[in-house]
Amino acid sequence: MINSISLTNRKEQRFRSLAFLTVILIYLVILAGGIVRSTGSGMGCPDWPKCFGRWVPPTEISQLPANYQEIYGAKLKGEVTFNAVKTWIEYANRLLGVLSGFFVLATLIASLTYLRKDNTIVWGSIAALLLIGANGWLGSRVVATELAHYMITIHMFLAIAVAFALLFILVRSNAARLTVERLGITSQRWLLVVALSLTLGQIILGTQVRDSLDEVVKQLGYAQRDNWISNLNWQFYIHRSFSLVLLVFHLVVIYQLRKLTTVGWLANLTKALISVVVIEIGTGVLMAYFGVPAIAQPIHLLLALVMVGLQFSIWLLLTPAMLVSNHRYKESRLVEV
Template structure:
């Protein structure tokens, strides 16, 4: 191997590792956002981009001006007393968001050499950068509108699009470097079942956002201290969301069955599908925990993050299943892993 090709391989290896780190960080941002919502810390910092007018938020009420209640009271939604825990929960969420933005920008810079080899990697990285910038701006609008429900939902959907764009870039850059099992028959049926599972899972997430917004309305009426009454106060949307989880589970089992009939070995697609079945089961269990144990705050962000992870793995499985299409612009052929 020449020094030039070795340099290229190291550069591509760096890109793939940075892409993986960026995806993990985005998921941490989503988890942090879930913690913000479950703890009611969305207005822990009532202004943006600063927090209580400072780049480093206060840790004690003595660090605020004497008239802070008059200045920020209208935005604190009745919680006039300063709460350092909620303030720092929101602030850490913002820091993670800023860090993820730096990672996506770094990924864009590192992807520039791919303009010669595979432009999809560069343009996918560029799209990720645009989307995360748009989502950062949308986060400021969420604060400005005092947590308008439709903006909170849109904020999350954009985060999902960022994940999808990054996973696409990862799949393209990793294809040819992964052991992807081959198929013994046409993959048309597997593709269709997997696409349906992805679409239905996304629909379930959207229904879940409606349930979350309904809970927010209930909280405004009866308060955070009445968690045991939250579920009983919800409308039919909650019951649709709960029942729909069984359909998601059934489709995931169908994906597993179809993939086992398709694959000639037990490679990465097989492992991804097994992981998806396990995650859907855990997701259902966390949903039951929320429904029957007074919506514990710790379970809410886990439930949301698991849902986004499931979407990401489904999308990744779909991309890898069609790895031959991802390689169409690359000057390499798909290796045979029939014995994997």
Template sequence: MTNSRLINSNDNNRLFRRLALLTVVVVYLLILIGGIVRSTGSGMGCPDWPKCFGSWVPPTEVSQLPPNYQEIYGAKLKGEIEFNAFKTWTEYLNRLFGAFTGLMIFATLVASVSYIKKDRPVFTVSLLTFLLVGFQGWLGSKVVSNELAPWLVTLHMLLAIVIVFFLLYVVARTYVGNIQIEKIGNKTLLNRWLFITIGLSLIQVLIGTQVREAMDVVTERLGNERRTEWIDNLGLSFYVHRSFSILIMILHIGLVYWLKKNIVTKGVLSQLTMVLLIMVGVEIISGVILAYLSVPAIVQPIHLTLATLALGLQFVIGLLINAKVVFTQNSVVKSSPINV
């Protein structure tokens, strides 16, 4: 009977880990889709919220709108509204995927109920994540009602990163006893290096949002026909962002070096840091493409998503390095068959 319960518990834990990990993937896909919305200028494809042009299913052609639709929605958008089916449906699909993401996070919360007794922080953080998603949905409505105010767009993205961090904490906490983590000799040095790397990477992302906001101003002023001039008109924030990327790369190379120098056994951390280094390298390459190939729209969401992926991976690496300190619940640490 005891063995049967243990098997059922292990199966439930495995299912929860997979669900939580899948939810993280879905959130990152939503960030990617959000980047596509921004890069294609589709953020106001639906000028109202939660409906789109007053309907739950948006129109596919202008004939489906009332003749005076520009009067209805144009005042809010400074009279510049022009129906574009591609932009409308791009934004609408973004909203639908956002709703699906909310359902996935709710499913994770429901599944985490089984952890209330055996590992309460899993349930607590899952609940906080769900509440934050509700706030994120409200904030999204304010982004629309305030006509894509830059500071609201930035806040919306930062909150998405916080939600990802919460989910990654849950995933890491439930995986700790099921993966091999290296023993590390000098954690103090490694932690300091990682802390600096995460801090400066976050600053780099914030500078990137300033570049993105400057890009919106430039594109509106110059238009698509002068696309080759966009980069030259971005101002100081772009040059700081571009130069800062060199420091970010050096920090990640140093992270890989210090980890290899201080590990005693083999494990997942070495693999994660190498993936992180490659990811940062690809992100820098995508930045070069944006700068020298007239900001191709397809590369912009990739650049943003890679930045948030890198931050998430840094966060997970930090959690795993300090697993014994961060995950104090005895069901996580004591049940682990490995030294963490």
């Protein structure tokens, strides 16, 4: 019996480790997507799933047919000649996407150890696999629509949904390490819901700013990077101003969360949240006043999505009914042991 329990514990620990690594990989895919966008490499591979008709992309123009511009010209988005750097940036993004799919599949297989103990974890893993499969297909549609802005936005939000599914099973699988005491935490949960909604709204507005920036870049070119911001429309100024509103609101959220506990998971995630908010605003300032450096754009996006992931995870911790299916976890204050 002891050996059986020990084996089960090891399997569960492997699952938690794998789920955590898969979450990290999903965020790396998001970062890679941001790099693709900031470098203008979205059509570095003008076809899908192959790249210039090859499973291994070309590294130099001599590996392409002489009439490649005639074949792919309509999709090269202004690239007069083959650009190996952009091609491999886009292809690396695709490879990371495929790798993340395998990790999600492995997470699902590993979750079967919870089939009798808590099948919600298995269903969450299935949801993550279906979502990442749908997002992989959507990636092909992004290429097919030649980087239509609305498709890119949907692609990003589906990636958030994948991250949420994985975060749910990761937090839930650690529920055995948490106990709950009677004490109302309804107000903190609602604050997290509002914070999550406001942040998602800010992200949507940010995608609109990014679309406007794309148009400015087409008009001015990369040589006039310092003039990009001054040519943006009203959406940028609302996006910039609203970041201060988010900062103030998050300070209120942090204050309320710190009332619950100063140690353990909740405290650590709370500290991480305020750090990410501050750094996120810092990268926004960097882009607004220092010529939109290319490295800042994908980091800015990544931090925004890490922020909503932290908000969602904290909300789960404050919602015991979302963590376990039995009644010994009651709706109240979280205390960690």
